[in-house]
Amino acid sequence: MSVVIVVTGAAVRLTSSGLGCPTWPRCTADTLAPTKAMGIHGVIEFGNRMLTYVLCAAVGAAIIAARCARPWRRSLTRLGWAQFWIVMSNAVIGGITVLTGLNPYTVAVHLLSSMALIWVALVMWERSGEGDGAPEPAVSRPLAQLSYLLVAVVGCLVVAGTVVTGAGKHSGDSSEVPRIPLDYDRVSQFHADFAFIAVGLALAMVFVLRAVKAPTAARARARDLLVVLLAQGVVGFVQFFAGSPEILVGAHLLGSALVWIAALRIPLALRVRPQLPDSAYAGTAPAPDTEGTPDTPDTEGSEGSSGLVATA
Template identity: 70%
Template sequence: MDAVPTTTPFSLLAERWQPSAAVVKRAAFAALVMSVVIVVTGGAVRLTASGLGCTTWPRCTDESLTPTAEMGFHGVVEFTNRMLTYVLSAAVGWAILAARCHRPRRRGLTKLGWAQFWLVMSNAVLGGITVLTGLNPYTVALHLIAAMALVWVATLMWERSKEGDGPARPLVAEPIKRLSYVLVGVIGLLVAAGTLVTGAGHHPGTPKDNKMVPRIPLDYDRLAQAHADLAFVSIGLAVAVIFVFAAVKAPPAARARSRELLIGLLLQGVIGFVQYFTDVPELLVGLHMLGATLVWIAALRIPLALRTREDTPTPTEAPAARAPQAAAV
């Protein structure tokens, strides 16, 4: 006896709504855009000294879910960033539903969507811990790294939404693929080093006269120099990748993305040096955070351009292919 398929709210919705491939791509892209927005607005909370605009979590105060008039501008900024988490969750939810209801069902994309959901939830809790610990710089850094992990998965889902669901087929030799992984790893270290510079730097997230916010007990200038050194390594490696891709005639998309990464790194370097020698003004720091997110995305997209995935046959296609053999028997 055949097993009766389990009916779920998702399966019921899939019977009534089958989004096109274009809708799935737009949904995945919307989730990626919101993951970038949440990084930038989180930076705005710190740069406007609104990190403790809401004094507790999950409420804004012990008595109120929303900011009170006495909390002023800082309370509004912090609370707005919290509310944007719901917008992000809605975008991720749309991506999950679009992947689940598409025909044929995109199981791999659905899993990536759920991974984003759980990253959003865990990062919301981590944000609450950050507030409850008085903006401990280590939890602030971990909060940003978790947000970059969300960007990673969102980027993967967006790129996968433009491909088939068949097995990945490499378009270059294994050493070239490993080189792209090394590049991603170095860019990841560059971003992580930036969080340490932030933790020891000039913008703790509260007014400057607040001595209660701890900072990472490392020399700021040395951390900034280490960060700059990693930037030079990243730029050199990006240049090397461009030449290697040209020499082995890597796919045009991979070569274009490597050039985009180099441009992003150079712009980031200019912003970084200017902000360092101008006492890290808030606007430039915000631009640097946005640039770091875009550079991270650019690096992640390079290995994804070095392989391809074809569509797998749908269940209705497979019997048709076997039909001649059955007739012969």
């Protein structure tokens, strides 16, 4: 659902439905839902808003599953609540985006917040199949640092893509919408430069992991990233020279989410977390939540810029 919400958000912009509901949180000043006079654009924008509730339901199911698991693992519950608060904050950012008339900078922040949600969701997914012991490196420290660098470059690639979007022609609405005042061809080249660096690092990661006989899962994930990056590069180049047709722009945004996931999965395969004995969980079952105060993300063990990757 974290990926789906990125794709449907792209569909809103690419169909010029970004202001289909011209205000927020209601669709109009007088109605919660779009009116017949608002046409298909109102339906598309309102439909994307409703998908937020589906996403919340998925996050809620993850939180409940984590709370009900035995033994109870606080780290998983915290990651679930982290997703919930990211979804809530991104809903507010989406509202600000509408109220500011699709300001390209808030549109960029809206997308990057969705990428943060994908990050936390992936970490929770990975942690659900691991133990709660301290992370133990499966490769040398320089190789782990190379994986962090690769994630950072892919992150810069995604950020550069939002700048290209903000300077491009798909503003999200048929009316006059301000764009980022940068030359589209130049920022596209800047974006492509990061893509070349990412491909080079991914290729290096594939060969290095093979040379040091790293775990099979890590080598497979490095190959996955290289394949997804190359496919994304082909879509990006065709999109640029074809004049950015809507279908290719949408495919490129889907590819961005998949590249981000593929990059994040590599560092997570370069360490192991052993299972703790059942006695370590004794007395840790959660007490009834009478105040409604959610857990917060567990950042214990993070190192510098590695963020949630190191936490995992």
